[in-house]
Amino acid sequence: MLIHNADVATIFNQIADLLEIKSDNPFRVRAYRNAARTLNALTSSVQTMVAEKRDLTDLPGIGVDLAGKIVEIVTTGTCALREQLHRQFPPSVHELLTVPGLGPKRVNTLYRQRNIRTLDQLYSSAHNGQIRNIPGFGVRAEQRILEALRTQQSKKKRYRLDLAESIAGSLLEYLRAPGDIKKIEIAGSIRRRQETVGDLDILISSSRPRLIIQRFVKFEGVTQILTQGITRASVVLRQGMQVDLRVVSNDSFGAALHYFTGSKSHSIAVRTLAQKRGLKMNEYGVFSGTRRIASETEAAVFQAVGLPYIEPELRENRGEFAAAQSGKLPQLIHLADLAGDLHSHTKASNGRNSLREMAIEAKKRGLSYLAITDHSRSLTVAHGLNAEGLTRQMDEIDQLNTELGLKLLKGCEVEINEDGTLDLPDSILERLDIVVAAVHSKFGLSRERQTKRILRAMDHPCFTLLAHPSGRLILEREPYDVDMQQIILHARQRGCFLELNAQPSRLDLTDTYCMMAKSEGVLISVNSDAHSIFDFDNLRFGIGQARRGWLEKKDVLNTLSIAQLLLSISHSGK
C-alpha cells in the first residue's frame, strides 16, 4: 500500500485534535502537530525511508515514540492510538471542530453532555433550541452554529493566488476611494506569495478606524459579517472568501504589517526571540518594559530583536532565523533579473498570438531572448507540430532574428513518450536550440515507471530542461507520482535543468523542491509558458514561488545573458 507523507500527517493531526478534545497534555498535542508539519514539509517519502531502514528520529520533532508510530502507519495504514481514541470519541466528532466558534472545549462539552457526534445532530439540536441551555453556550452561540451549518461555512475553501489577488483588487479600490487612509497593504499569505490563499488579510493605517470598519462591512461584495469591532472586522465575500481587516495608527504600521503577514509560526518564533532578549513584541511594536523601541517599519522591528530584514517569502520558519543570524540570508531573485523566457507558444500549436506578436511583446517586457516552444506532434489536442511544421517555424525565426532586437530561440515542448523516448526524430531535435521536454500523458504510471520514464528522457543528448516537473494543477489535479529527488540528482549529473513553470495554476516546481535543486546546484528556469501575449504576466507569480524557494539570481538559468545561456545549454549534452 502506498502511504504518502501527507497521509501520515493527517493521522497525526487527527490524533492531535482528539487529544485536545480530551484535554490531554497540551505539549503532547503540539508534538503531534509539529510532527505533522515536519512530514508535510519533508521532500523525501517517509515510506521509502522506512523501507530503507533510515533513522526517523533524525527528523526534527520526531522521537522514538513518533518514529514507531510512523513505521506502524506506513506498514499497516493505521495507528492503534487513533483507533483507541476513536473508541472514546467516534470519528465524526472530529468534524464538529470545523464549525467556526467550536473549539476543542465546546466540542467536548457537546459530546459529553448531549452525546452530539455529527454535524446533523448538531444542526437538529441547535434547531430545537437545545444548545442554548448548555453551560458555556447561549442563544448567540446557537444561532451562530445554525448559520454556519446552513451556509456550509465550515467548508473553508482555498483560492489560487491569482484569483485571490483579483478579488482583493476591487475591494482595495473601494477602501482607498475616500482618501482618509494613510497606508493600505495586503498582508498574509498573498504577501508571502503562497500558491493558494485561505483568506485575505488587509492592513490599513488611519486615524479613524471606526469609519474604516463601518465602510468595510458595507462593501457591496460582502455577504456576511463575522465579527466587527473597533479596530478589526471579518467578513465573507460573495465568492466565499473571508476577509480580515485590521486598522492601526500610522506609527505602528510596521509592527502590524509584520504580525499580519505571518506566517504564524514565523511570528511566534520572532516573538520568542524578543522574549529571550527581555523584550515584548505585539502588533503595536517592540517594547522594553513600557517603552516602545520600534514600530514604524518592518525593518526597525526586525532590527530591534537583533535580526536583519527578512523578506516576506522567507517567513515560514523554514530556516530563515538560522540564516539571518549567520549572515546567510539569500539575495532573492527579482523579476527584473530575468533576461529571457524559455517556454512559450504561438498559434502554430495552441497559443493565441503569432510568432511576431509574441516576440514584440517579450521585447516590450524587457526580455532579451525568448524560446518558442510549441507542442510536438503527438499532443494532438494542442495541435502539436510535426517535423515539417517545426522546420517551417525555424525558417520564420531565422527571418525575424534579422529584424528584431530580441533573440528568438528555436525550441519545442516535446512530449516524453511512455517509454521515455522523445516524440520527434533526432534529426529535427538536433537542429533546435532548446528542447523543453514534458509529460502530458500516462499520469497514472507507478512511481518507478514514471521516474524511469523521465530519467531516460533526460539522458537524450538534446534534452535541455524538464517542463512543469510534477504535472500538478493547483487545487485541480494532484502531481503524478515520481521520485523528484532522483530527478534532481540526475539533472545535476547530466548537466541539464528543471523548469519552474510560472502559470499560477502550476507553479511547478514547488518551493521546497526549488530549495532541493538549489542545494544540489541544479539551475532552475523560471518560464512563463505563455500561450498569449498577456501570459508574460505569469512571470511575477513564478518569481514569487522562486523566492519562496530561496532562489537567487545565480540559481536561475534564464538570468544569464544570451551568450552565457547558449554556452550553458550546449554543454548540457549536445
Added chain:
DNA sequence: AGAGGTGCCTCTGAAGATACTCCTATCTT
C-alpha cells in the same frame, strides 16, 4: 510527546481582539 542535559528531570510556541456568558473560549498572524 520531543529535546536537552544528565541518567530522570525540566522546559517546551506569543499576544491580543472579539464575542460570549459570567469566566473563558475562540480566532488571528
